[in-house]
Amino acid sequence: MAVVNTPGKIEFQERSITGPSHDQVLIKTKAVSICGSDLHTFKGKHPFAQLPAAPGHELSGEVIEVGDGVGRIKVGDRVALEPVITCGQCAFCEKGTYNLCTNISFHHREGQGAFTPFFVANEKWLHTLPKNISFEEGALLEPLAVAVHAVQKSGVALGETVAIFGVGAIGLMILVLARLSGASDIITVDVQDFRLMTAREMGTSLALNNRGDRTVDEIIRRVGGLGVDVAFEAVGIQTTFVQSLQVLRKGGRAILVGLNPEPEVTLPSNIFVQKEISLSGSQGYCWDFQTALKLVETGSIDLSRFISHRVAFDSLQEGFEILTRPENQAIKVVVVFD
Numbered sequence: 001m002a003v004v005n006t007p008g009k010i011e012f013q014e015r016s017i018t019g020p021s022h023d024q025v026l027i028k029t030k031a032v033s034i035c036g037s038d039l040h041t042f043k044g045k046h047p048f049a050q051l052p053a054a055p056g057h058e059l060s061g062e063v064i065e066v067g068d069g070v071g072r073i074k075v076g077d078r079v080a081l082e083p084v085i086t087c088g089q090c091a092f093c094e095k096g097t098y099n100l101c102t103n104i105s106f107h108h109r110e111g112q113g114a115f116t117p118f119f120v121a122n123e124k125w126l127h128t129l130p131k132n133i134s135f136e137e138g139a140l141l142e143p144l145a146v147a148v149h150a151v152q153k154s155g156v157a158l159g160e161t162v163a164i165f166g167v168g169a170i171g172l173m174i175l176v177l178a179r180l181s182g183a184s185d186i187i188t189v190d191v192q193d194f195r196l197m198t199a200r201e202m203g204t205s206l207a208l209n210n211r212g213d214r215t216v217d218e219i220i221r222r223v224g225g226l227g228v229d230v231a232f233e234a235v236g237i238q239t240t241f242v243q244s245l246q247v248l249r250k251g252g253r254a255i256l257v258g259l260n261p262e263p264e265v266t267l268p269s270n271i272f273v274q275k276e277i278s279l280s281g282s283q284g285y286c287w288d289f290q291t292a293l294k295l296v297e298t299g300s301i302d303l304s305r306f307i308s309h310r311v312a313f314d315s316l317q318e319g320f321e322i323l324t325r326p327e328n329q330a331i332k333v334v335v336v337f338d
């Protein structure tokens, strides 16, 4: 299993496979994509994960063994992992809002990273992949579920205008989903030109480079002077956080998706009152894998378009390094296993 002991260096650790016990399933890993949060871990800058840490949670694979209490999942099934661990007993779990579980955790936070040839998971958190979804696409269901959750949370409706700050993989997925939800004008903002180019290919109406200081004005002017209905922040830094509030029309909604490595930001607090805007965070996913699966299965979204690089498991170090250099023009790097 891959671990990060020191910033910038992937090391491999021998581990014995324990399980599958009663309600568990043993998976032979086929594809794992590298997440922005894995990159934070790789650099030793993840806000919630101190080194040493085990990166990786976007996993798909084939079931090779099941515990004696497993019913739905069968040996030979192709599955994608929903990598949460919830208690099933707190008030939020009881209500079904398990992404807010008081005791929520994730496999990788418990030391079980997904960059490993074999993975043991609870049957409950496995989603069976239809035949027309590849393992690589299966690995990308996790980030898609994050985007689905954010777009559902925003309530984007027919004809509404949208600004998206940050068009890495999640921002691009939000773009495609906002379009599917009927948004009219979708403006994307990033500092990397190749990402803006990709956003254009994926249907943004206007792609703005955020290097200048006119971004907010340009967005507001573009939508007729009042501001956008919905803004997504998918970067996780102070500048775009503030911009995502400034571009809103009165009564507009901002959705915060990016995790900020800095624990605190300064906000223009009076605009909440003056403009009656609302700000909501979007945490992970909650019944969103099912929606993501349907969108992929029916061809509403093509996940293969988000894959820019593939590396073999033993070249994982290189996979991470690809993501650290903008000149590589990476969107999603998928680690493939044989």
Ligand SMILES: [Zn+2]
Binding pocket: 035, 036, 037, 057, 058, 142, 143
């Ligand atoms: Zn992820």
Ligand SMILES: [Zn+2]
Binding pocket: 086, 087, 088, 089, 090, 091, 092, 093, 094, 101, 102, 103, 104
């Ligand atoms: Zn719970």
